[in-house]
Amino acid sequence: MKIVDESESCEMNPIVSYDRKGSVKVNIQPCQQQARTLTHLPKRPPVDIVFEDLYYSVSEGRKKKTKTILKCVSGRLYSGELTAIMGPSGAGKSTLLNILTGYRTSGMKGSIKINGEERNLSQFAKLSAYIMQDNQLHGNLYVEEAMHVAANLKLGNEHSKEEKMDVIQEILETLGLQEHRRTLTCNLSGGQKKRLSIALELVNNPPIMFFDEPTSGLDSSSCFQCVALLKSLATEGRTIICTIHQPSARLFEMFDHLYTLADGQCVYQGSTAQLVPWLKTLNLVCPSYHNPASFVIEVSCGEHGENVKNLVAAINNGKNDIRTGKPFPKVDLKALNNANMEKQSNLSQETDNLLSNGDATSDQPLSEGSNCTNNMLLAYATNDIAKDSQSNSDGKGGVVIPVDFSDNEKSKCDNVSTSLLDTSLPLSQKRYGTSEFNQFWIVLKRTLLFSRRDWTLMYLRLFAHILVGFLIGALYYDIGNDGAKVLSNLGFLFFNMLFLMYTSMTITILSFPLEMPVLIKENFNRWYSLRSYYLAITVSDIPFQAIFCVLYVSIVYYLTSQPQDLSRFGMFLGACLLISFVAQSVGLVVGAAMNVQNGVFLAPVMSVPFLLFSGFFVSFDAIPVYLRWITYLSYIRYGFEGTALATYSFNRTNLKCFQVYCHFKDPNTTLEELDMKTASFELDIIALIVIFFFLRISAYLFLRWKLMSSR
Numbered sequence: 002m003k004i005v006d007e008s009e010s011c012e013m014n015p016i017v018s019y020d021r022k023g024s025v026k027v028n029i030q031p032c033q034q035q036a037r038t039l040t041h042l043p044k045r046p047p048v049d050i051v052f053e054d055l056y057y058s059v060s061e062g063r064k065k066k067t068k069t070i071l072k073c074v075s076g077r078l079y080s081g082e083l084t085a086i087m088g089p090s091g092a093g094k095s096t097l098l099n100i101l102t103g104y105r106t107s108g109m110k111g112s113i114k115i116n117g118e119e120r121n122l123s124q125f126a127k128l129s130a131y132i133m134q135d136n137q138l139h140g141n142l143y144v145e146e147a148m149h150v151a152a153n154l155k156l157g158n159e160h161s162k163e164e165k166m167d168v169i170q171e172i173l174e175t176l177g178l179q180e181h182r183r184t185l186t187c188n189l190s191g192g193q194k195k196r197l198s199i200a201l202e203l204v205n206n207p208p209i210m211f212f213d214e215p216t217s218g219l220d221s222s223s224c225f226q227c228v229a230l231l232k233s234l235a236t237e238g239r240t241i242i243c244t245i246h247q248p249s250a251r252l253f254e255m256f257d258h259l260y261t262l263a264d265g266q267c268v269y270q271g272s273t274a275q276l277v278p279w280l281k282t283l284n285l286v287c288p289s290y291h292n293p294a295s296f297v298i299e300v301s302c303g304e305h306g307e308n309v310k311n312l313v314a315a316i317n318n319g320k321n322d323i324r325t326g327k328p329f330p331k332v333d334l335k336a337l338n339n340a341n342m343e344k345q346s347n348l349s350q351e352t353d354n355l356l357s358n359g360d361a362t363s364d365q366p367l368s369e370g371s372n373c374t375n376n377m378l379l380a381y382a383t384n385d386i387a388k389d390s391q392s393n394s395d396g397k398g399g400v401v402i403p404v405d406f407s408d409n410e411k412s413k414c415d416n417v418s419t420s421l422l423d424t425s426l427p428l429s430q431k432r433y434g435t436s437e438f439n440q441f442w443i444v445l446k447r448t449l450l451f452s453r454r455d456w457t458l459m460y461l462r463l464f465a466h467i468l469v470g471f472l473i474g475a476l477y478y479d480i481g482n483d484g485a486k487v488l489s490n491l492g493f494l495f496f497n498m499l500f501l502m503y504t505s506m507t508i509t510i511l512s513f514p515l516e517m518p519v520l521i522k523e524n525f526n527r528w529y530s531l532r533s534y535y536l537a538i539t540v541s542d543i544p545f546q547a548i549f550c551v552l553y554v555s556i557v558y559y560l561t562s563q564p565q566d567l568s569r570f571g572m573f574l575g576a577c578l579l580i581s582f583v584a585q586s587v588g589l590v591v592g593a594a595m596n597v598q599n600g601v602f603l604a605p606v607m608s609v610p611f612l613l614f615s616g617f618f619v620s621f622d623a624i625p626v627y628l629r630w631i632t633y634l635s636y637i638r639y640g641f642e643g644t645a646l647a648t649y650s651f652n653r654t655n656l657k658c659f660q661v662y663c664h665f666k667d668p669n670t671t672l673e674e675l676d677m678k679t680a681s682f683e684l685d686i687i688a689l690i691v692i693f694f695f696l697r698i699s700a701y702l703f704l705r706w707k708l709m710s711s712r
């Protein structure tokens with residue numbers, strides 16, 4: 002008999018035995034899943050993280066009141082261990098994770114050490130990967146393609162194609178994604194997406210991996226698979242840190258190390274196995290059959306009384322570490338409670354005094370140069386117990402809590418295999434896995450692949466340009482050489498600008514807002530530089546827009562009987578193409594600077610003044626002097642002027658006249674009427690090119706700013 006539990010891919014081995022009476026007993030024992038190791042991955046060093054007195058605050062509200070989120074927490078996260086950061090909602094788990102990853106840096110004080118050295122953010126970024134909560138994947142890629150993109154970007158040209166294939170193959174097999182390699186990412190289940198997110202980051206074997214709520218949205222079986230995967234990554238010598246809400250007892254047991262936060266302070270740090278015994282020493286008895294993870298959250302929420310202060314003090318706000326095989330720090334509970342009560346009453350008075358002065362709040366920031374110990378006074382004034390533990394630890398407050406923070410000895414899991422890892426931290430690693438040109442090329446190919454996959458939009462654009470082209474051609478049919486229909490022809494020229502402007506602009510407004518979450522993740526995890534990404538994205542749509550524009554212009558130019566002269570057609574087309582590209586750039590700027598709602602509203606509205614001052618509605622002379630500067634900014638004006646000059650300037654012969662009198666028979670009359678007699682086509686083109694580059698650079702700067710401000 003063989004029972005296969007597919008959900009966990011683990012065979013169950015039945016052991017059949019017979020008792021004395023001859024009846025059959027079947028014991029089903031779950032087999033140990035064969036731990037697969039990733040052998041093809043590049044070797045990386047094991048990394049331990051120690052953080053001390055981490056303080057983080059944000060400004061809030063109109064009065065810019067400071068809100069303290071992390072209150073001088075300390076902790077240690079070791080390689081080879083799977084660490085869970087737990088705590089009630091709003092305790093500061095994600096904030097701590099964001100700070101440890103280096104994703105958040107402003108407003109933070111304290112020290113973070115990597116293998117005993119102060120963290121160098123740039124160096125650290127090369128060693129770590131941050132897998133965010135929402136998987137942030139490109140839905141239009143097959144699993145295999147997504148892996149190839151990651152491998153090409155992260156492993157660069159130093160590894161051959163075969164080596165990359167081996168790495169991809171091995172990771173996909175290890176993570177159980179091999180059979181889904183030809184599945185589109187958008188069709189993967191939640192658990193598979195999570196595994197793919199991990200697989201993508203595993204390509205360059207980061208020794209530290211951070212996960213924000215890796216089990217959120219997964220069923221219990223997928224949760225188990227996910228945590229089992231994290232555990233196996235840790236067992237291979239990596240430092241795996243994840244935030245998790247409230248794991249089941251089964252999941253909880255799989256973690257090696259637990260770091261629990263409550264209201265921005267550490268209430269427990271140590272082995273998961275030691276949690277219950279440790280809490281017991283503080284008179285917090287976890288009932289039998291009660292999930293220890295739930296119990297510690299309940300305690301942190303205050304459901305079992307006011308224990309948070311005691312816990313923070315006992316664990317010295319993360320400076321103590323409760324480790325299996327090590328004696329507990331000594332805690333004099335009675336003295337601790339007395340000290341708390343005494344200080345509570347003293348502090349209500351202190352708090353009142355401080356608050357009545359009007360400038361001290363619980364969320365007071367640390368002043369420059371001050372340290373956490375100084376700040377404790379303020380924290381203290383608002384019932385923060387952290388200082389108590391510090392003063393107590395030196396034996397003056399009646400509570401004896403040995404601080405073993407300087408103790409670098411640690412008990413690693415016995416089953417950790419660090420054979421895959423080099424032990425030295427590489428000092429001169431490149432910032433990215435491959436050159437910026439390669440990054441540009443890979444991202445460009447990926448973007449073109451998206452366009453190929455999502456042909457609906459391309460067909461729509463093609464259809465719109467051809468349909469509108471024929472519609473305009475029919476409406477203004479054969480008017481281009483008719484002296485009596487010059488005003489209508491000018492209307493046609495203006496409509497061209499309008500149509501090309503809107504079709505180009507609306508497409509690009511959404512480019513960045515839709516890509517932003519993936520961009521944030523990939524850029525933060527050092528897949529590529531923003532410059533390479535930006536160039537690839539902005540270049541990728543230019544050929545399509547050019548083709549659509551050429552098609553549209555050819556149709557309308559021919560049907561409306563504009564001058565049948567190749568050079569005039571070239572000039573006309575040139576001005577139209579530039580208008581398209583400039584309008585694309587406007588869309589990119591708006592998309593980079595604003596969110597979707599504001600952008601979609603503002604981009605067309607912002608274009609209205611440029612349309613008004615294009616020279617079609619009011620000639621330059623008729624515009625009030627103080628408003629004339631707007632015409633210089635109006636790219637529509639340059640486009641309109643360019644097409645008008647291509648049509649009527651350059652010594653065009655008189656138009657045909659089928660009526661008694663045609664006022665605009667002479668093209669010069671039209672140019673005089675438009676105030677374009679002295680206008681220069683070359684200047685119009687130069688102005689459009691300058692505006693194009695100005696907008697493209699602005700879009701890049703806005704995007705960079707948005708990327709920074711999102712962190």
Ligand SMILES: Nc1ncnc2c1ncn2[C@@H]1O[C@H](COP(=O)(O)OP(=O)(O)OP(=O)(O)O)[C@@H](O)[C@H]1O
Pocket residue numbers: 059060061068070088089090091092093094095096097246
């Ligand atoms: N930029 C910010 N401005 C104001 N408050 C913030 C900001 N970022 C975080 N906070 C506050 O800090 C506290 C901790 O937030 P954080 O997201 O770290 O909590 P969490 O423990 O991860 O919660 P959850 O489990 O619900 O995700 C919350 O009260 C949150 O409102």
